[in-house]
Amino acid sequence: MRNRKLLFLIASFTVFAFVVSCGGVKTLRSIPRSERKGLAALNFMNNTQKSRAEEFQPWEVGLSSMLTTDIESIGMFNIISKERMKDVMKEQEIQMTGLVEEKDIVKVGKLVGASYILAGSFTEMNGMMRIESQVYSVEKGIQLGTAAVTGKTGDFFELEKQLVTKVTDFLNVILTESEQVIIKAKVETKSVEASLSNYKGEIELMKAKELEDTGKKDEALKLKQVAKEEFQKALKEDPNYEKAKQNLAKIVSAIPVTL
Incomplete structure (x- = not known):
């Protein structure tokens, strides 16, 4: 019991130290960028029933x-x-969401x-959420495995975070207990509504x-206004949502005062 408490205190301190040091982009492991492998993620497929699919569409981008x-x-x-x-997928006339053929994923x-590609899908039904992610090795040209998690939508x-741990296993990265604690502690928001609004804005x-x-600047401005409203909705749900704050700040400077 005493050892467990000590481990918790050490992990908690590590979380604190990591968060405090995040003024710049701080990582858990000090591997030079030149030695890191490239990883790309496709948008997730939304397999939610058609009547509610649009509600969760923002997570096609958000999950990735x-x-x-x-x-x-x-x-x-x-x-x-x-x-x-x-840019690459546009040149190849491939969609970011819905890419399912292994050979096409490896080609991208x-x-x-990239050395690795992540793809996946999610389904929401009656307050429950299932998320699956496939991990592909571009170098080997094969799928390394599929990770899946299921739970309440409110626990999205x-x-x-559970999916991160499972996916990294396929990437030959075994996270230590303290690293898992740090990753779990870094949550964008705990509000489902705020998250959906933010990614809808994005x-x-x-x-x-x-x-x-x-060249369709007028139409683009209208969409920017819609995005602004979504970021504002996100912040209404969670005033401390940092990503939504940053998105709103950027969009405010991009929209003329007349709008």
Whole structure:
């Protein structure tokens, strides 16, 4: 009992030290970026029943984002940016969501310079959530395995952390107990509604950028306004949601005062 309490205190102190030092991007392991392997994540497929699928659509992007943020914090992988992924897949006329053929996934990994690719899906039904993630080795050209977690939708953020631990096993990264404590402690928000609103806003921003790239600036501005409202909703649900704060700050500076 005494040893367990001591372990908890050590882990808690480690969490505190890690969080305090996060002014810059601090990782759990000190491996030079030049020695890290590239990892890319596709958007997750939303297999929720059609009548409610739209409600959880933001997590198609959100789940991928949360997983890569947690995996990057370990310090063993260089995460391939969504922008890089999107550019390559656009050139190849491949969708970010819904890529299921192993050969296509491996092909994308090679094109973006990734050693590993994460894909996956989730299903919400009657207050329960199931999340699955497939891990692919680009170098070997095979699927390494599938990780799955199931639980209450309200426990979504805990489920995501459980998934991180399972996914990293396939990546040959065994997290120590203290590392798991640190990762579990770093939660964007504990509000399901805030998370969905934030990622809905991010999706609207992505659409706005696509419109801007084709010269449709007026339509892009309208979507930016929608994104702004979603970020505000997220902060209404959770005033301490740092990611939503940052997104709102960026969008406010991007929208003319007249809107």
